[in-house]
Amino acid sequence: MEVKGKVALITGGGTGIGRSCALKLGKLNAKVVVNYSRSSREASEVVRELQRMGAEAIACQANVASDSEVREMVQKVLDTWGRIDIVVNNAGRTRYIAMEDLEGVREEHWDEIFNVNVKGAFWVTRACTKELKRNHGCVVNVSSIAGYMGRGSSIPYAVSKAALINLTKCLARSLAPEVRVNAVAPGIVNTRWVEGQEEHIRRQSAGTLLGRVAEAEDVAEAILGFILHGDFITGQTLIVDGGFYL
Numbered sequence: 001m002e003v004k005g006k007v008a009l010i011t012g013g014g015t016g017i018g019r020s021c022a023l024k025l026g027k028l029n030a031k032v033v034v035n036y037s038r039s040s041r042e043a044s045e046v047v048r049e050l051q052r053m054g055a056e057a058i059a060c061q062a063n064v065a066s067d068s069e070v071r072e073m074v075q076k077v078l079d080t081w082g083r084i085d086i087v088v089n090n091a092g093r094t095r096y097i098a099m100e101d102l103e104g105v106r107e108e109h110w111d112e113i114f115n116v117n118v119k120g121a122f123w124v125t126r127a128c129t130k131e132l133k134r135n136h137g138c139v140v141n142v143s144s145i146a147g148y149m150g151r152g153s154s155i156p157y158a159v160s161k162a163a164l165i166n167l168t169k170c171l172a173r174s175l176a177p178e179v180r181v182n183a184v185a186p187g188i189v190n191t192r193w194v195e196g197q198e199e200h201i202r203r204q205s206a207g208t209l210l211g212r213v214a215e216a217e218d219v220a221e222a223i224l225g226f227i228l229h230g231d232f233i234t235g236q237t238l239i240v241d242g243g244f245y246l
Contacts, residue, residue: 001138001227004029007081009074011035011064011124012091014043016191017142020220021088022046025227026055030086033077034059037091056081064091064120065112067127074127084131086227089121089164090142097154110156117160118167125171125181133178138230140223141168141183143237145245148185152204161185165237172235180234182226187241188213209243218242 008025012018013034022032023046032050034057036043043059050057058080062073077084093116097104121141125132132139146152147161165183172181188204190213205213222240226233239245 001086001231003086003227005031006085006135006137007031007033007077007083008086008088009033009035009077009084009124009128010088010090011120012037013088014039014046014059016090017186017189017216017219017223018088018090019046020216021090021223022057023049023053024217024220024224025086026050026053026057028228029055031056031081033057033073035064035073035091036061037063064089064124065115067123070120070123070127074124074131078131083135084128085135085137087125087128087132087137087139088142088223089124089139091120092117092142094153094157097156099151099155099158102155105155109154113154113156113160114163117157118163121164121167122171125175129175129179133175136178138180138227139171139175139182140226141181142219142223143168143183143185145185145187145239145241148239148245168237169235176234180226180230182230182233182235183237184219184222184226185237185239185241186214186219187239187244189219190215205244207244208241209246212242214240214242 014036062069144161146158152158168183
């Protein structure tokens, strides 16, 4: 895909992987929508950085767990630029609850995590479907190796990321042949998500073959690979963990 002039919507685009992906797409002259829920200051900073490099960019607030807010955001994008070509479902939520602490998992933990990590990706993709099909666009979902390994920051998180991997396959079937839908599954990524979680980082990265945890840029490069070079790839999930899963 040639991304120059294309419109890319990145959920959770103000920080971490989303921020890195937004900046990389901006450098390629895409028009970038930086979605955020609570990180207004960070999203505005990303937009300013994109504009300084000459890219067109806007920030859009929407809680992806809300179908109505998602639809309003998509309409704002269409009112601004008249098209959507790329969706990166990066927004995520977790709780740090030891895997063996079953009693520590409450109903609201399941709801808040699934509402963002799974339903949010569905709401955003569905709201963009007409445009994605019209423009032969693509979707990349940000999952996690927790979805393969049955371990991670909490049971609800790991299960939600497994569900997102399956949702990727479902959407790839539903939107074919016009739209490609793929996912990346990072291991530990050095972002503010894991600040202060040194023991968790150690457990989830010990023995990584490449000898380090991922940076946000590592994952963004994998996402761009699907966008730029994956014209005959759909329904797939690429593990991006430096060999930890092995």
